[in-house]
Amino acid sequence: MSSRPAGKIPDGAAFLTPTPSMHAPAASHRKPFRLLDALEKPIEWIIRACGWSSIVCIVAIFVFIFKEAAPEVPKLDWIYFFTSSRWIPNPAPGNEASFGALALLVGTFSVTAIALLLAVPIGLGAAVYISEFAKGKVKETLKIVIELLAAIPSIVWGFIGLMVLGPIVKSVFTAAPGSAWGHIMMTLHLASADTGAAQGTNLLTGGIILALMSVPIIVSLSEDALRAVPDSFREASLALGANPWETVRRVLFPAARNGLLAACMLGMGRAVGETMAVLLATGHNNRIPAALTDPVRTMTATIAAEMGETVHGDAHYRVLFILGIVLFVITCSINVAADLIIKGVKKSNNA
Amino acid sequence: MNKSLITFSAATIAAVFAFSGCGKKGEDSGGSGTPDAPKKKMVEIRAKGSDTMIQLATAWAEDYRKVAPNVMVNANGGGSGTGIASLQNGTTDICNASREIKPEEKAKVKEVTGKEVKEFVVAYDALAIYSNPANPIKEISIEELREIWAEGGTITTWDVINPAFTGKISLFGRQNNSGTYDYLREHVCGKTAEGKQREFRGGISEMNGSAEVVENVAKTPTGLGYSGMGYKTPTVNWLKISKKKGEAGVEPGIEAARSGSYPISRKLYIYTAGEPTGETKAFIDWILSDEGQKIVAKEGFVSLK
Numbered sequence: 001m002s003s004r005p006a007g008k009i010p011d012g013a014a015f016l017t018p019t020p021s022m023h024a025p026a027a028s029h030r031k032p033f034r035l036l037d038a039l040e041k042p043i044e045w046i047i048r049a050c051g052w053s054s055i056v057c058i059v060a061i062f063v064f065i066f067k068e069a070a071p072e073v074p075k076l077d078w079i080y081f082f083t084s085s086r087w088i089p090n091p092a093p094g095n096e097a098s099f100g101a102l103a104l105l106v107g108t109f110s111v112t113a114i115a116l117l118l119a120v121p122i123g124l125g126a127a128v129y130i131s132e133f134a135k136g137k138v139k140e141t142l143k144i145v146i147e148l149l150a151a152i153p154s155i156v157w158g159f160i161g162l163m164v165l166g167p168i169v170k171s172v173f174t175a176a177p178g179s180a181w182g183h184i185m186m187t188l189h190l191a192s193a194d195t196g197a198a199q200g201t202n203l204l205t206g207g208i209i210l211a212l213m214s215v216p217i218i219v220s221l222s223e224d225a226l227r228a229v230p231d232s233f234r235e236a237s238l239a240l241g242a243n244p245w246e247t248v249r250r251v252l253f254p255a256a257r258n259g260l261l262a263a264c265m266l267g268m269g270r271a272v273g274e275t276m277a278v279l280l281a282t283g284h285n286n287r288i289p290a291a292l293t294d295p296v297r298t299m300t301a302t303i304a305a306e307m308g309e310t311v312h313g314d315a316h317y318r319v320l321f322i323l324g325i326v327l328f329v330i331t332c333s334i335n336v337a338a339d340l341i342i343k344g345v346k347k348s349n350n351a
Numbered sequence: 352m353n354k355s356l357i358t359f360s361a362a363t364i365a366a367v368f369a370f371s372g373c374g375k376k377g378e379d380s381g382g383s384g385t386p387d388a389p390k391k392k393m394v395e396i397r398a399k400g401s402d403t404m405i406q407l408a409t410a411w412a413e414d415y416r417k418v419a420p421n422v423m424v425n426a427n428g429g430g431s432g433t434g435i436a437s438l439q440n441g442t443t444d445i446c447n448a449s450r451e452i453k454p455e456e457k458a459k460v461k462e463v464t465g466k467e468v469k470e471f472v473v474a475y476d477a478l479a480i481y482s483n484p485a486n487p488i489k490e491i492s493i494e495e496l497r498e499i500w501a502e503g504g505t506i507t508t509w510d511v512i513n514p515a516f517t518g519k520i521s522l523f524g525r526q527n528n529s530g531t532y533d534y535l536r537e538h539v540c541g542k543t544a545e546g547k548q549r550e551f552r553g554g555i556s557e558m559n560g561s562a563e564v565v566e567n568v569a570k571t572p573t574g575l576g577y578s579g580m581g582y583k584t585p586t587v588n589w590l591k592i593s594k595k596k597g598e599a600g601v602e603p604g605i606e607a608a609r610s611g612s613y614p615i616s617r618k619l620y621i622y623t624a625g626e627p628t629g630e631t632k633a634f635i636d637w638i639l640s641d642e643g644q645k646i647v648a649k650e651g652f653v654s655l656k
Contacts (some may be wrong), residue, residue, distance in 0.1 A: 059443035085553055090527045092536055092548030093430065103553065170570065177517055183493070198521035198571050199556060295556050305559070309528035 031181045045152025065324050072318030081322075087286050087307060089316040099319045105326075106288050107143035107296035111278060114292075115214060115271040120264050122211070123218030127263075130219070131226040143223075143351055150216035155277040161209040161281030166192025169208075175196040189291045197293035199283055204292050206282035210274055221266060225259020226252055256343045265338040273331045275300035299323045354438055392421065394630045399427045400434020400447035403476065403530050404619055407650045408447050411638055418637060422630050438448030438624050439463045444631050446622040449476065475653035477608035478535060478615035479580045479589040481565055485572040490514045490591040490600035493539060493614050500524075500576065501540040503548040509573060522555040522576050523564045523576035533562065535577050538615050579651050582607070608653045619652065 076099065084100025091097050130142050172194035175182035182194035191197050197204075229252055237247040252259065283295025284305065303320050310317040397410055405428040412424035427445075429437075434446035439460050457468045464467075488509065495512055498504040499520060503563065509516040525532045540549040558564045561578035565642065568574040569586035580603050583589055591600025592614050607613035627635055637643050644654040 087553075088527070091550060092531075092533070094547050095550065099552075167570075193573065195518050195573055198519075198573065199523075199567050199630050200570070283556050284558070285554060285556040303525055305557075306528065311405040324368075324382075 057242060062328065065321055065328060069318050069321035070326055072322060073316055075315070078317065085286065085288060086211070087302075089310075089319070097315060099315075101299070101321055101323060101326075103286050103288050104297055104299045104302055104323070107274060107282070107286075108298040108300070108327075110203055110289055110296060111206045111298060112268060112271040112283060114203060115210035116264065118211035119218055119267055119271075120206060121215045123215045123263070123267065124222055124260065126215070126219045127226060127260075128223035128252075132244070132248060132252070143220075146216050146219050149212070150220075152213075154213065154274060155247070155280075157209050157213055158277040159282030161199060161277060163203050165208060166202075166205050166281065168200075169202065169205045169293065170197050170200035173204075184231060185291075191293045192291040200296055201281050201283040201291045202295045203282065203289050206278050206298075209281045210271040211275050213274060213277065214270045217270055218263045221263035222256075222260050222290040225256040225263060228259065229255045258344045262338040263342045265334050265341070269331050271335040272334065273300065273327065275304050279304050299327055305308045305329075353355070361559060365377075365405075371487045373577060383613070394420060394422050395632055396424045397427075397443045398424055398445040398447055398629055399429060399443040400445075401431045401619070402428040403534065404447040406530075407474065407647065407652060408593055410646050410650055411643060414602065414642075415634060415637060418642075419633065422634065424634065435460070435622065442622075444623065445629075446623055448620045449617060451618070451620065453621055460624055460642055464624045469623045471621040471623075471635055471639065472618045472643075473621050474619040474655065475608045475616055476534070477580050477585045477603060477621055477653055478577050479537070479583060479603045480533065480615070481574075481576045481578060481583075481587045481589055482584070482591060483568055483574050484588045487515050488586065488590070489588065490593065492593045492596040492598070492600075494594075494596055496592075497541045497549075498540045498619045500535070500551055500555075502552045503549070504552055518573040519569050521574045523567045523571075523574055524551065524555045524557055525561070525564065525577075526557040526559060531578065535615075538617075549574070556630040580604070580653070581651060595635070605653055612634040616653075619623040 008049045022085065030054055030197045030334075081099055081100055081101050082105070084098070085103035085106075086100040088098040126146070130146075134142060173185060173191050175185060175194065177195050179194075182191075182196065185191040185196060187195050233251050233255055234247055237251040238244075242250065242268075271294035279301040282298060282301065284297050286297045286300060287294065289296050304325055306316070307320055308321065354648050358448050380614050398412070401429075402455045404418065405426065408424075415424055420625035427443075431446075431448040431450050434443065434448055435452060435456050437443035441464065445654060446528045450466060452470065460466070467493075467599045480491065486509070491512060495506060498506040500522065506512065508518060509518055509520055524535070536548065536551060540551065543549050558567065558576075564576040564578045565582045565584060568576040569584065589603050593600040601607050601613045603615075605612050608616040609641050611618070621635060621638070623635075624630065626632075639655070641656075644656060646652040
């Protein structure tokens with residue numbers, strides 16, 4: 001689902017090119033390689049199958065999710081689903097279950113919004129620095145470290161949010177009742193009580209963790225987009241007397257606009273779909289947040305927390321799959337939009 | 352769901368037939384082949400009822416196999432009411448119940464089976480309400496707790512309970528598939544005007560474990576949470592609970608739970624139709640013994656002794 005845009009391909013291609021050229025002379029020395037010739041066709045097919053497998057997978061995933069959700073789709077009160085936050089999937093005996101997912105949707109989008117607010121400036125800034133200003137070893141080191149950041153498992157991020165960042169956020173957003181800081185937090189909607197955040201795992205903590213997780217994606221894709229801008233643009237700008245900052249802002253950003261936008265959208269896709277980290281770091285509280293440090297609950301965390309205990313095939317089970325479809329549609333449209341934007345980049349470059 | 356239920360019951364029936372067939376064959380060959388090795392007949396005890404007790408019942412069943420390998424206890428949930436109904440129509444030997452049997456249910460069993468219902472108290476269940484030590488409020492009534500936790504409740508700030516403390520109440524509970532969640536809902540949230548169970552309000556942080564609830568209350572001055580009594584730590588305070596505002600609160604504790612004076616506690620029962628006999632009697636005696644009661648404590652309930 002997280003389809004990497006075309007910008008990544010040159011690296012891979014460069015890495016692969018030496019291989020055939022190394023094998024070619026060996027093949028010419030040893031003639032009887034008939035077996036390989038015979039295998040050529042099947043291998044070609046296998047490779048083709050590998051290429052198509054991703055499409056098969058995505059169709060299969062969609063069919064499976066939809067099949068599990070289907071019986072409930074006509075029965076679900078969709079208006080209620082999107083407008084109520086009364087989520088009571090396991091009601092007391094004699095009561096009706098209630099599936100209002102508004103707070104879950106708001107939870108997902110608010111955490112994502114906080115994440116993007118933090119990750120986009122940092123990510124773009126880092127990309128500009130790496131692609132335009134950093135030289136030699138610094139540049140290489142930074143690129144490697146950012147790739148490493150992308151390799152940290154999401155459960156580890158969640159753990160950091162719960163054990164390290166949560167307590168820090170809580171201690172920063174804590175005030176004595178009636179104090180000035182408490183008053184400021186209330187007026188600016190930083191906290192919903194004048195004593196500060198009720199718990200360390202909340203919207204802000206989750207947002208920071210998600211920002212850290214999407215920064216590597218934004219940096220590496222934005223850097224590709226900036227590098228794709230021809231040097232003649234930079235030279236022309238500098239020749240006209242623009243300083244480096246003006247060059248970045250007035251020339252590079254507009255030229256790489258689509259690529260940068262796509263980078264941010266893929267970062268957003270990562271944040272929307274993330275599960276383990278938000279499950280641990282957002283507080284798992286089904287409410288519409290009124291302040292920055294209110295706990296929230298996301299769609300992904302709800303699926304993860306409740307799926308294990310549902311009766312296979314009952315309404316609750318199917319509604320969790322419907323949540324899955326909603327997520328699938330959101331992340332798919334984000335990725336498709338990002339791909340279309342990148343295609344736009346190519347066209348404008350060719351023209 | 353209906354379809355899968357039918358398939359499941361069909362499979363169960365098939366399995367039972369297959370099993371009973373095998374059993375007979377085994378007995379025959381055992382009887383004629385080696386008379387010097389007296390094989391004890393396999394006995395099945397059917398236990399059905401309370402979902403709250405299902406983990407406890409399963410733990411008893413598992414450990415009892417070590418005591419009496421020839422006895423297989425088949426523990427099932429479904430709810431206390433279902434268990435009592437099964438007692439009536441003879442589809443269970445033991446009914447686990449997390450509430451006392453109603454007189455009319457007792458009469459019904461007598462009417463259908465002709466046997467008097469026998470009651471055994473096998474354990475106690477109690478929940479503590481935890482608050483932060485910085486909170487000067489040390490006592491609370493069930494009525495107030497209801498308005499704090501239940502849907503549509505009127506209390507959201509501490510000063511309503513006692514002007515000595517202010518701030519929004521931050522609620523920490525368990526996730527909605529936990530037995531503790533069900534228990535507090537049943538005992539604290541009360542009934543709606545139509546006589547239905549009131550649900551919890553929105554905006555409660557749902558924690559994955561009881562220890563997590565206690566930890567969050569410990570860190571939050573305005574926090575309030577619920578968990579089993581075993582989760583008490585020095586960093587949290589537990590509230591004395593009274594039935595009505597103005598009455599003296601009862602401190603949670605094993606003795607208070609056993610005596611029933613603590614309001615958020617209940618007895619857990621086993622019911623049988625008529626005086627239990629044979630293996631069923633042996634099983635219940637074992638549950639009431641020290642060994643069976645050890646499992647009660649291990650599963651997070653309060654033991655009899």
